[in-house]
Amino acid sequence: MSEAVVWLTVFVLSVFVGVEVISKVSSTLHTPLMSGANAIHGIILLGAVLVTGTADSTLTLVVGLVATVLATVNMVGGFVVTDRMLQMFSRKPARRPRGDGS
Protein backbone atom coordinates (compact mmCIF):
# COMPACT_ATOMS: atom_id res chain seq x y z
CA MET A 1 0.00 0.00 0.00
CA SER A 2 1.33 3.41 -0.86
CA GLU A 3 1.50 5.95 1.93
CA ALA A 4 -1.29 8.12 0.50
CA VAL A 5 -3.63 5.14 0.59
CA VAL A 6 -2.82 4.54 4.25
CA TRP A 7 -3.79 8.14 5.02
CA LEU A 8 -6.94 7.80 2.93
CA THR A 9 -7.87 4.68 4.90
CA VAL A 10 -7.46 6.49 8.22
CA PHE A 11 -9.51 9.40 6.85
CA VAL A 12 -12.41 7.25 5.64
CA LEU A 13 -12.55 5.22 8.85
CA SER A 14 -12.49 8.43 10.91
CA VAL A 15 -15.47 9.76 8.96
CA PHE A 16 -17.49 6.71 9.91
CA VAL A 17 -16.38 6.86 13.54
CA GLY A 18 -17.22 10.59 13.68
CA VAL A 19 -20.76 10.02 12.46
CA GLU A 20 -21.29 6.86 14.48
CA VAL A 21 -20.29 8.22 17.90
CA ILE A 22 -22.74 11.11 17.80
CA SER A 23 -25.61 9.48 15.90
CA LYS A 24 -27.77 9.06 19.00
CA VAL A 25 -27.11 12.40 20.68
CA SER A 26 -30.16 14.10 22.21
CA SER A 27 -30.90 17.67 21.15
CA THR A 28 -30.35 18.66 24.80
CA LEU A 29 -26.63 18.23 24.27
CA HIS A 30 -26.28 19.83 20.84
CA THR A 31 -24.73 23.03 22.19
CA PRO A 32 -22.06 21.39 24.41
CA LEU A 33 -21.32 18.86 21.66
CA MET A 34 -20.79 21.59 19.10
CA SER A 35 -18.62 23.51 21.51
CA GLY A 36 -16.63 20.40 22.49
CA ALA A 37 -16.02 19.42 18.87
CA ASN A 38 -14.99 23.02 18.28
CA ALA A 39 -12.37 22.68 21.02
CA ILE A 40 -11.05 19.43 19.53
CA HIS A 41 -10.16 21.07 16.23
CA GLY A 42 -8.11 23.52 18.27
CA ILE A 43 -5.51 20.73 18.04
CA ILE A 44 -4.32 22.66 14.99
CA LEU A 45 -2.16 24.22 17.72
CA LEU A 46 0.08 21.17 17.32
CA GLY A 47 0.51 22.07 13.65
CA ALA A 48 1.16 25.70 14.54
CA VAL A 49 3.90 24.68 16.99
CA LEU A 50 5.52 22.44 14.37
CA VAL A 51 5.69 25.13 11.66
CA THR A 52 6.66 27.93 14.07
CA GLY A 53 9.45 25.81 15.52
CA THR A 54 11.00 25.45 12.08
CA ALA A 55 10.44 29.07 10.96
CA ASP A 56 13.50 30.42 9.13
CA SER A 57 12.63 34.10 8.64
CA THR A 58 11.17 36.86 10.77
CA LEU A 59 8.03 36.97 8.64
CA THR A 60 7.31 33.24 8.93
CA LEU A 61 8.09 33.37 12.65
CA VAL A 62 5.59 36.19 13.20
CA VAL A 63 2.90 34.47 11.13
CA GLY A 64 3.56 31.24 13.00
CA LEU A 65 3.27 32.94 16.38
CA VAL A 66 -0.03 34.55 15.33
CA ALA A 67 -1.30 31.11 14.31
CA THR A 68 -0.14 29.73 17.66
CA VAL A 69 -2.03 32.38 19.61
CA LEU A 70 -5.21 31.89 17.55
CA ALA A 71 -5.07 28.10 17.84
CA THR A 72 -4.53 28.27 21.60
CA VAL A 73 -7.53 30.57 22.00
CA ASN A 74 -9.59 28.00 20.09
CA MET A 75 -8.33 25.02 22.07
CA VAL A 76 -8.18 26.39 25.63
CA GLY A 77 -11.28 28.56 25.32
CA GLY A 78 -13.25 25.75 23.72
CA PHE A 79 -12.53 23.19 26.41
CA VAL A 80 -13.05 25.65 29.28
CA VAL A 81 -16.38 26.94 28.02
CA THR A 82 -17.64 23.41 27.30
CA ASP A 83 -16.73 22.37 30.83
CA ARG A 84 -18.53 25.42 32.22
CA MET A 85 -21.70 24.44 30.37
CA LEU A 86 -21.55 20.79 31.34
CA GLN A 87 -20.88 21.66 34.96
CA MET A 88 -24.37 23.13 35.07
CA PHE A 89 -25.93 20.00 33.71
CA SER A 90 -24.28 17.82 36.32
CA ARG A 91 -25.41 19.97 39.24
CA LYS A 92 -28.86 18.37 39.11
CA PRO A 93 -29.82 15.56 41.51
CA ALA A 94 -28.91 12.33 39.77
CA ARG A 95 -31.42 9.89 41.20
CA ARG A 96 -35.04 10.10 40.23
CA PRO A 97 -37.24 7.44 38.66
CA ARG A 98 -38.04 8.14 35.03
CA GLY A 99 -41.51 9.62 34.98
CA ASP A 100 -43.59 12.10 33.09
CA GLY A 101 -41.84 15.04 34.66
CA SER A 102 -44.59 16.00 37.05
Add this chain to the structure above:
Amino acid sequence: MTPTLAPTWVQLVYLACAVCFILALKGLAGPRTARGGNLVGAAAAVVAVAVPFTYLDLDHVALILVAIAVGGVVGAVGAQRVQMTQMPQLVALFNGVGGGAAALVALLELGHLGDATPAFDVGATAFTVAVGAVSFAGSVVTFAKLQELMTSRPVVFPGLPVLFGALLLATLVLAGLVVAEVAVGWAVGLALVGLAVGVLLVLPVGGADVPIVISLLNALTGLTVAAGGYVLGNIVLLVAGTLVGASGTFLTLLMARAMGRSVASILFGALRGGSTLGAGEASDRPVRSAGPEDVAILLGYAERVVVVPGYGLAVAQAQHTLRELVEVLAARGARVDYAIHPVAGRMPGHMNVLLAEAQVPYEQLVEMDDINPELPHTDVVLVVGANDVVNPAARTTPSAPIYGMPILDVDQARQVVFLKRSMRPGFAGIENELLFDPRTTLLFGDAKESLAKLLAAVKAL
Protein backbone atom coordinates in the same frame (compact mmCIF):
# COMPACT_ATOMS: atom_id res chain seq x y z
CA MET B 1 3.99 15.57 2.74
CA THR B 2 6.95 15.71 5.10
CA PRO B 3 8.16 12.18 5.70
CA THR B 4 7.11 10.83 9.07
CA LEU B 5 10.41 10.60 10.90
CA ALA B 6 8.88 10.61 14.38
CA PRO B 7 10.11 7.82 16.65
CA THR B 8 7.80 4.91 17.38
CA TRP B 9 6.90 6.05 20.88
CA VAL B 10 5.76 9.40 19.50
CA GLN B 11 3.57 7.64 16.98
CA LEU B 12 2.08 5.54 19.77
CA VAL B 13 1.36 8.60 21.92
CA TYR B 14 -0.33 10.22 18.93
CA LEU B 15 -2.41 7.07 18.44
CA ALA B 16 -3.47 7.20 22.10
CA CYS B 17 -4.43 10.87 21.70
CA ALA B 18 -6.51 10.07 18.60
CA VAL B 19 -8.36 7.35 20.54
CA CYS B 20 -8.95 9.83 23.37
CA PHE B 21 -10.56 12.28 20.93
CA ILE B 22 -12.94 9.54 19.77
CA LEU B 23 -13.79 8.76 23.39
CA ALA B 24 -14.24 12.49 24.06
CA LEU B 25 -16.79 12.87 21.26
CA LYS B 26 -18.57 9.70 22.35
CA GLY B 27 -18.69 11.00 25.92
CA LEU B 28 -20.04 14.38 24.82
CA ALA B 29 -23.00 12.64 23.19
CA GLY B 30 -24.40 11.35 26.52
CA PRO B 31 -25.62 13.48 29.44
CA ARG B 32 -23.86 11.41 32.11
CA THR B 33 -20.53 11.11 30.35
CA ALA B 34 -20.33 14.54 28.70
CA ARG B 35 -18.14 16.29 31.26
CA GLY B 36 -15.73 13.39 31.51
CA GLY B 37 -15.55 13.21 27.74
CA ASN B 38 -14.64 16.86 27.49
CA LEU B 39 -11.87 16.46 30.08
CA VAL B 40 -10.46 13.41 28.25
CA GLY B 41 -10.36 15.49 25.06
CA ALA B 42 -8.64 18.38 26.84
CA ALA B 43 -6.02 16.07 28.38
CA ALA B 44 -5.30 14.45 25.01
CA ALA B 45 -4.93 17.86 23.38
CA VAL B 46 -2.42 19.01 26.01
CA VAL B 47 -0.36 15.81 25.67
CA ALA B 48 -0.40 15.97 21.86
CA VAL B 49 0.81 19.58 21.88
CA ALA B 50 3.54 18.82 24.44
CA VAL B 51 5.03 15.91 22.43
CA PRO B 52 6.95 17.87 19.75
CA PHE B 53 8.78 19.86 22.45
CA THR B 54 10.22 16.61 23.83
CA TYR B 55 11.66 14.91 20.75
CA LEU B 56 12.17 17.66 18.17
CA ASP B 57 14.87 20.28 18.22
CA LEU B 58 12.48 23.21 17.78
CA ASP B 59 13.66 26.80 17.40
CA HIS B 60 12.04 29.79 19.10
CA VAL B 61 10.70 27.64 21.96
CA ALA B 62 10.49 30.58 24.37
CA LEU B 63 8.48 32.69 21.92
CA ILE B 64 6.15 29.78 21.17
CA LEU B 65 5.52 29.26 24.88
CA VAL B 66 4.77 32.97 25.30
CA ALA B 67 2.31 32.79 22.37
CA ILE B 68 0.63 29.76 23.95
CA ALA B 69 0.41 31.55 27.30
CA VAL B 70 -1.14 34.63 25.67
CA GLY B 71 -3.68 32.55 23.72
CA GLY B 72 -4.43 30.41 26.76
CA VAL B 73 -5.17 33.39 28.96
CA VAL B 74 -7.32 35.07 26.31
CA GLY B 75 -9.27 31.87 25.67
CA ALA B 76 -9.75 30.92 29.31
CA VAL B 77 -10.76 34.41 30.44
CA GLY B 78 -13.17 34.79 27.52
CA ALA B 79 -14.69 31.39 28.29
CA GLN B 80 -15.08 32.20 32.00
CA ARG B 81 -16.53 35.65 31.50
CA VAL B 82 -19.07 34.97 28.74
CA GLN B 83 -22.76 35.07 29.59
CA MET B 84 -24.56 31.84 28.79
CA THR B 85 -26.86 33.81 26.47
CA GLN B 86 -23.80 34.78 24.39
CA MET B 87 -22.61 31.20 24.00
CA PRO B 88 -23.37 30.95 20.25
CA GLN B 89 -21.23 34.02 19.48
CA LEU B 90 -18.34 32.66 21.49
CA VAL B 91 -18.43 29.26 19.79
CA ALA B 92 -18.49 31.05 16.43
CA LEU B 93 -15.49 33.17 17.42
CA PHE B 94 -13.44 30.21 18.73
CA ASN B 95 -14.26 28.36 15.54
CA GLY B 96 -13.15 31.30 13.45
CA VAL B 97 -9.75 31.67 15.09
CA GLY B 98 -9.20 27.90 14.71
CA GLY B 99 -9.94 28.14 10.98
CA GLY B 100 -7.66 31.17 10.68
CA ALA B 101 -4.84 29.34 12.46
CA ALA B 102 -5.20 26.35 10.12
CA ALA B 103 -5.00 28.62 7.06
CA LEU B 104 -1.84 30.32 8.38
CA VAL B 105 -0.22 26.96 9.21
CA ALA B 106 -0.90 25.75 5.67
CA LEU B 107 0.53 28.97 4.18
CA LEU B 108 3.75 28.47 6.15
CA GLU B 109 3.96 24.77 5.28
CA LEU B 110 3.59 25.65 1.60
CA GLY B 111 6.88 27.57 1.89
CA HIS B 112 8.58 24.31 2.97
CA LEU B 113 7.17 22.24 0.10
CA GLY B 114 9.55 21.65 -2.79
CA ASP B 115 8.79 21.39 -6.50
CA ALA B 116 8.94 17.61 -6.22
CA THR B 117 5.95 17.51 -3.85
CA PRO B 118 3.08 15.44 -5.30
CA ALA B 119 0.28 17.60 -6.69
CA PHE B 120 -2.20 15.96 -4.34
CA ASP B 121 -0.27 17.17 -1.28
CA VAL B 122 -0.07 20.72 -2.62
CA GLY B 123 -3.79 20.50 -3.38
CA ALA B 124 -4.49 19.55 0.24
CA THR B 125 -2.47 22.57 1.34
CA ALA B 126 -4.43 24.85 -0.98
CA PHE B 127 -7.67 23.35 0.38
CA THR B 128 -6.57 24.14 3.94
CA VAL B 129 -5.70 27.73 3.04
CA ALA B 130 -8.96 28.39 1.18
CA VAL B 131 -11.41 26.64 3.51
CA GLY B 132 -9.65 27.93 6.63
CA ALA B 133 -10.06 31.47 5.31
CA VAL B 134 -13.75 30.84 4.49
CA SER B 135 -14.32 29.51 7.99
CA PHE B 136 -12.52 32.45 9.61
CA ALA B 137 -14.39 35.18 7.69
CA GLY B 138 -17.73 33.34 7.91
CA SER B 139 -17.37 32.96 11.67
CA VAL B 140 -16.52 36.62 12.14
CA VAL B 141 -19.65 37.68 10.23
CA THR B 142 -21.69 35.15 12.24
CA PHE B 143 -20.27 36.65 15.44
CA ALA B 144 -21.17 40.17 14.28
CA LYS B 145 -24.74 39.07 13.48
CA LEU B 146 -25.30 37.32 16.82
CA GLN B 147 -23.64 40.08 18.83
CA GLU B 148 -25.89 42.49 16.91
CA LEU B 149 -22.91 44.52 15.72
CA MET B 150 -24.73 44.34 12.39
CA THR B 151 -28.28 43.50 11.37
CA SER B 152 -29.30 39.92 12.05
CA ARG B 153 -31.56 40.01 8.99
CA PRO B 154 -30.42 38.52 5.67
CA VAL B 155 -28.22 40.92 3.73
CA VAL B 156 -28.71 40.60 -0.01
CA PHE B 157 -27.83 42.96 -2.81
CA PRO B 158 -28.31 42.74 -6.57
CA GLY B 159 -25.54 40.79 -8.22
CA LEU B 160 -24.61 38.90 -5.06
CA PRO B 161 -25.12 35.46 -6.66
CA VAL B 162 -22.99 36.52 -9.64
CA LEU B 163 -20.25 37.89 -7.40
CA PHE B 164 -20.37 34.76 -5.27
CA GLY B 165 -20.09 32.54 -8.33
CA ALA B 166 -17.18 34.61 -9.66
CA LEU B 167 -15.36 34.33 -6.34
CA LEU B 168 -15.85 30.55 -6.26
CA LEU B 169 -14.40 30.37 -9.77
CA ALA B 170 -11.48 32.56 -8.70
CA THR B 171 -10.90 30.19 -5.76
CA LEU B 172 -10.63 27.22 -8.12
CA VAL B 173 -8.31 29.06 -10.52
CA LEU B 174 -6.03 30.29 -7.73
CA ALA B 175 -5.97 26.81 -6.16
CA GLY B 176 -4.94 25.45 -9.56
CA LEU B 177 -2.14 28.03 -9.80
CA VAL B 178 -0.95 27.15 -6.29
CA VAL B 179 -0.77 23.47 -7.24
CA ALA B 180 0.96 24.20 -10.56
CA GLU B 181 3.62 26.58 -9.25
CA VAL B 182 3.80 25.75 -5.51
CA ALA B 183 3.98 29.51 -4.96
CA VAL B 184 3.15 31.19 -1.65
CA GLY B 185 2.13 34.37 -3.50
CA TRP B 186 -0.80 32.66 -5.21
CA ALA B 187 -1.74 31.05 -1.89
CA VAL B 188 -1.97 34.45 -0.21
CA GLY B 189 -4.33 35.51 -3.01
CA LEU B 190 -6.28 32.31 -2.45
CA ALA B 191 -6.62 33.14 1.25
CA LEU B 192 -7.90 36.65 0.45
CA VAL B 193 -10.51 35.31 -1.97
CA GLY B 194 -11.44 32.70 0.64
CA LEU B 195 -12.12 35.49 3.13
CA ALA B 196 -14.47 37.20 0.66
CA VAL B 197 -16.28 33.89 0.00
CA GLY B 198 -16.74 33.42 3.76
CA VAL B 199 -18.29 36.86 4.15
CA LEU B 200 -20.66 36.43 1.20
CA LEU B 201 -21.62 32.93 2.36
CA VAL B 202 -22.97 34.14 5.71
CA LEU B 203 -24.35 37.61 4.79
CA PRO B 204 -27.58 36.30 3.18
CA VAL B 205 -28.36 33.96 6.08
CA GLY B 206 -31.23 35.12 8.29
CA GLY B 207 -30.90 35.46 12.05
CA ALA B 208 -32.83 32.33 12.99
CA ASP B 209 -30.68 30.17 10.74
CA VAL B 210 -27.32 31.47 11.95
CA PRO B 211 -26.88 28.60 14.50
CA ILE B 212 -26.93 26.06 11.68
CA VAL B 213 -24.22 28.05 9.95
CA ILE B 214 -22.03 27.94 13.08
CA SER B 215 -22.31 24.17 13.05
CA LEU B 216 -21.49 24.04 9.35
CA LEU B 217 -18.45 26.31 9.73
CA ASN B 218 -17.36 24.17 12.67
CA ALA B 219 -17.42 21.11 10.42
CA LEU B 220 -15.49 23.03 7.74
CA THR B 221 -12.76 23.97 10.21
CA GLY B 222 -12.58 20.30 11.21
CA LEU B 223 -11.96 19.28 7.58
CA THR B 224 -9.39 22.07 7.27
CA VAL B 225 -7.50 20.71 10.26
CA ALA B 226 -7.70 17.20 8.80
CA ALA B 227 -6.19 18.38 5.51
CA GLY B 228 -3.54 20.25 7.46
CA GLY B 229 -2.75 17.01 9.29
CA TYR B 230 -2.23 15.24 5.98
CA VAL B 231 0.08 18.00 4.76
CA LEU B 232 2.15 17.98 7.94
CA GLY B 233 2.13 14.19 8.08
CA ASN B 234 0.55 14.26 11.52
CA ILE B 235 -1.93 11.54 12.37
CA VAL B 236 -3.53 13.30 15.37
CA LEU B 237 -4.50 16.32 13.30
CA LEU B 238 -5.91 14.07 10.59
CA VAL B 239 -8.02 11.95 12.93
CA ALA B 240 -9.20 14.81 15.17
CA GLY B 241 -10.02 17.06 12.23
CA THR B 242 -11.86 14.31 10.38
CA LEU B 243 -13.86 13.38 13.48
CA VAL B 244 -14.99 16.97 13.92
CA GLY B 245 -15.66 17.40 10.20
CA ALA B 246 -17.79 14.27 9.98
CA SER B 247 -19.68 14.67 13.24
CA GLY B 248 -20.12 18.39 12.59
CA THR B 249 -21.63 17.74 9.17
CA PHE B 250 -23.95 15.13 10.64
CA LEU B 251 -24.93 17.47 13.49
CA THR B 252 -25.67 20.22 10.97
CA LEU B 253 -28.03 17.90 9.10
CA LEU B 254 -29.74 16.88 12.38
CA MET B 255 -30.29 20.52 13.33
CA ALA B 256 -31.55 21.48 9.89
CA ARG B 257 -34.03 18.59 10.11
CA ALA B 258 -35.19 19.83 13.53
CA MET B 259 -35.99 23.16 11.86
CA GLY B 260 -37.68 21.49 8.91
CA ARG B 261 -35.25 23.12 6.47
CA SER B 262 -32.58 21.85 4.15
CA VAL B 263 -29.04 23.14 4.54
CA ALA B 264 -29.17 24.48 0.98
CA SER B 265 -32.33 26.49 1.64
CA ILE B 266 -30.76 27.92 4.81
CA LEU B 267 -27.63 29.06 2.99
CA PHE B 268 -29.09 30.20 -0.28
CA GLY B 269 -32.80 30.71 0.50
CA ALA B 270 -32.47 34.51 0.79
CA LEU B 271 -30.88 34.66 -2.66
CA ARG B 272 -34.01 33.14 -4.14
CA GLY B 273 -36.16 35.72 -2.40
CA GLY B 274 -37.93 33.58 0.22
CA SER B 275 -36.13 32.51 3.39
CA THR B 276 -36.33 34.46 6.58
CA LEU B 277 -37.18 37.84 5.12
CA GLY B 278 -40.24 38.84 7.10
CA ALA B 279 -42.36 41.87 7.76
CA GLY B 280 -40.38 42.83 10.85
CA GLU B 281 -42.87 45.45 11.93
CA ALA B 282 -45.17 45.69 14.89
CA SER B 283 -48.85 45.17 14.15
CA ASP B 284 -51.64 47.30 15.59
CA ARG B 285 -54.38 44.65 15.44
CA PRO B 286 -56.35 44.28 18.68
CA VAL B 287 -55.14 41.75 21.25
CA ARG B 288 -56.38 40.75 24.69
CA SER B 289 -53.99 41.87 27.38
CA ALA B 290 -54.33 41.38 31.11
CA GLY B 291 -52.62 42.37 34.34
CA PRO B 292 -50.47 40.08 36.50
CA GLU B 293 -53.34 39.42 38.95
CA ASP B 294 -55.65 38.05 36.24
CA VAL B 295 -52.91 35.83 34.86
CA ALA B 296 -52.05 34.67 38.40
CA ILE B 297 -55.64 33.47 38.88
CA LEU B 298 -55.49 31.66 35.53
CA LEU B 299 -52.26 29.92 36.53
CA GLY B 300 -53.04 29.43 40.22
CA TYR B 301 -56.12 27.33 39.59
CA ALA B 302 -54.85 25.35 36.61
CA GLU B 303 -54.13 21.66 37.06
CA ARG B 304 -51.79 21.27 34.13
CA VAL B 305 -49.39 24.03 33.14
CA VAL B 306 -46.70 23.93 30.46
CA VAL B 307 -44.05 26.64 30.26
CA VAL B 308 -42.48 27.48 26.90
CA PRO B 309 -39.24 29.39 27.52
CA GLY B 310 -37.56 31.35 24.73
CA TYR B 311 -34.48 33.44 24.18
CA GLY B 312 -36.30 36.52 25.53
CA LEU B 313 -36.39 34.84 28.93
CA ALA B 314 -32.63 34.49 28.97
CA VAL B 315 -32.03 38.02 27.72
CA ALA B 316 -34.08 39.34 30.64
CA GLN B 317 -32.10 37.03 32.99
CA ALA B 318 -35.43 35.82 34.33
CA GLN B 319 -34.73 32.07 34.51
CA HIS B 320 -34.46 32.08 38.32
CA THR B 321 -37.74 33.95 38.77
CA LEU B 322 -39.43 31.57 36.35
CA ARG B 323 -38.15 28.56 38.28
CA GLU B 324 -39.51 30.05 41.52
CA LEU B 325 -42.90 30.62 39.91
CA VAL B 326 -42.98 27.03 38.67
CA GLU B 327 -42.09 25.77 42.15
CA VAL B 328 -44.90 27.78 43.72
CA LEU B 329 -47.39 26.50 41.15
CA ALA B 330 -46.24 22.93 41.73
CA ALA B 331 -46.64 23.44 45.49
CA ARG B 332 -50.25 24.49 44.82
CA GLY B 333 -50.82 21.09 43.21
CA ALA B 334 -50.40 21.88 39.51
CA ARG B 335 -48.42 19.63 37.24
CA VAL B 336 -45.84 21.87 35.55
CA ASP B 337 -43.25 21.07 32.87
CA TYR B 338 -41.03 23.08 30.57
CA ALA B 339 -41.53 22.40 26.86
CA ILE B 340 -38.20 22.71 25.07
CA HIS B 341 -38.14 23.23 21.34
CA PRO B 342 -34.98 21.76 19.77
CA VAL B 343 -33.88 25.17 18.53
CA ALA B 344 -35.13 27.26 21.47
CA GLY B 345 -32.61 29.99 22.20
CA ARG B 346 -30.09 30.99 19.59
CA MET B 347 -28.51 27.60 19.09
CA PRO B 348 -29.84 24.02 19.19
CA GLY B 349 -29.89 22.86 22.80
CA HIS B 350 -29.13 26.39 24.02
CA MET B 351 -32.26 26.64 26.18
CA ASN B 352 -31.29 23.53 28.14
CA VAL B 353 -28.00 25.19 29.04
CA LEU B 354 -29.74 28.41 30.07
CA LEU B 355 -32.26 26.61 32.29
CA ALA B 356 -29.61 24.32 33.75
CA GLU B 357 -27.77 27.50 34.77
CA ALA B 358 -30.88 28.50 36.77
CA GLN B 359 -30.86 25.02 38.39
CA VAL B 360 -34.10 23.89 36.83
CA PRO B 361 -34.27 20.11 37.37
CA TYR B 362 -33.28 18.33 34.17
CA GLU B 363 -36.35 16.04 34.45
CA GLN B 364 -38.78 18.95 34.06
CA LEU B 365 -37.37 19.77 30.62
CA VAL B 366 -39.57 17.89 28.17
CA GLU B 367 -38.64 17.64 24.51
CA MET B 368 -41.06 18.74 21.80
CA ASP B 369 -42.12 15.30 20.57
CA ASP B 370 -42.99 14.20 24.11
CA ILE B 371 -44.93 17.29 25.15
CA ASN B 372 -46.97 17.89 21.98
CA PRO B 373 -49.48 15.03 22.59
CA GLU B 374 -50.12 16.47 26.08
CA LEU B 375 -50.82 20.04 24.98
CA PRO B 376 -54.52 19.49 24.04
CA HIS B 377 -55.09 18.47 27.69
CA THR B 378 -53.13 21.38 29.10
CA ASP B 379 -55.04 24.09 30.96
CA VAL B 380 -52.57 26.93 30.54
CA VAL B 381 -49.47 27.30 28.42
CA LEU B 382 -47.19 30.10 29.61
CA VAL B 383 -45.00 31.38 26.77
CA VAL B 384 -42.08 33.46 28.07
CA GLY B 385 -40.00 35.23 25.49
CA ALA B 386 -40.61 32.66 22.75
CA ASN B 387 -42.38 33.33 19.47
CA ASP B 388 -41.30 31.52 16.31
CA VAL B 389 -41.27 28.07 17.94
CA VAL B 390 -44.99 28.33 18.80
CA ASN B 391 -46.10 30.10 15.62
CA PRO B 392 -48.83 28.01 13.95
CA ALA B 393 -47.90 29.62 10.62
CA ALA B 394 -45.27 26.86 10.44
CA ARG B 395 -48.17 24.40 9.93
CA THR B 396 -50.74 26.52 8.16
CA THR B 397 -49.10 29.14 5.94
CA PRO B 398 -47.00 27.72 3.08
CA SER B 399 -45.69 31.20 2.27
CA ALA B 400 -44.28 31.75 5.77
CA PRO B 401 -40.49 31.52 6.02
CA ILE B 402 -40.76 29.03 8.88
CA TYR B 403 -43.31 26.84 7.06
CA GLY B 404 -42.51 23.19 7.67
CA MET B 405 -40.57 23.74 10.87
CA PRO B 406 -41.89 21.43 13.61
CA ILE B 407 -43.36 23.60 16.36
CA LEU B 408 -44.81 23.24 19.84
CA ASP B 409 -48.57 22.90 19.26
CA VAL B 410 -49.41 25.53 21.84
CA ASP B 411 -52.49 26.62 19.91
CA GLN B 412 -54.19 23.36 20.95
CA ALA B 413 -54.05 24.14 24.66
CA ARG B 414 -57.11 25.50 26.48
CA GLN B 415 -55.50 28.84 27.36
CA VAL B 416 -52.30 30.51 26.25
CA VAL B 417 -50.53 33.31 28.11
CA PHE B 418 -47.78 35.23 26.33
CA LEU B 419 -45.29 37.26 28.34
CA LYS B 420 -44.06 39.79 25.82
CA ARG B 421 -42.10 42.98 25.85
CA SER B 422 -43.92 44.39 22.84
CA MET B 423 -45.80 43.30 19.73
CA ARG B 424 -42.58 43.06 17.76
CA PRO B 425 -42.22 39.77 15.87
CA GLY B 426 -39.65 37.12 16.74
CA PHE B 427 -36.14 36.51 15.45
CA ALA B 428 -37.45 35.18 12.14
CA GLY B 429 -39.35 38.45 11.69
CA ILE B 430 -42.88 37.15 11.09
CA GLU B 431 -46.18 37.80 12.78
CA ASN B 432 -47.74 35.19 15.06
CA GLU B 433 -51.48 34.62 14.49
CA LEU B 434 -51.71 32.94 17.87
CA LEU B 435 -51.35 36.34 19.55
CA PHE B 436 -54.75 37.34 18.14
CA ASP B 437 -56.53 34.11 19.10
CA PRO B 438 -59.45 34.58 21.54
CA ARG B 439 -57.91 32.00 23.91
CA THR B 440 -54.71 34.00 24.16
CA THR B 441 -53.92 36.50 26.90
CA LEU B 442 -50.95 38.85 26.73
CA LEU B 443 -49.01 40.21 29.66
CA PHE B 444 -46.82 43.05 28.45
CA GLY B 445 -43.56 44.07 30.07
CA ASP B 446 -40.00 43.00 30.74
CA ALA B 447 -39.99 39.23 31.30
CA LYS B 448 -38.24 39.48 34.65
CA GLU B 449 -40.55 42.17 36.05
CA SER B 450 -43.67 40.42 34.75
CA LEU B 451 -42.59 37.12 36.27
CA ALA B 452 -41.79 38.77 39.62
CA LYS B 453 -45.25 40.39 39.67
CA LEU B 454 -46.87 37.09 38.68
CA LEU B 455 -44.95 35.30 41.41
CA ALA B 456 -46.14 37.78 44.04
CA ALA B 457 -49.72 37.60 42.77
CA VAL B 458 -49.78 33.78 42.78
CA LYS B 459 -48.34 33.71 46.30
CA ALA B 460 -51.11 36.11 47.40
CA LEU B 461 -53.89 33.86 46.08
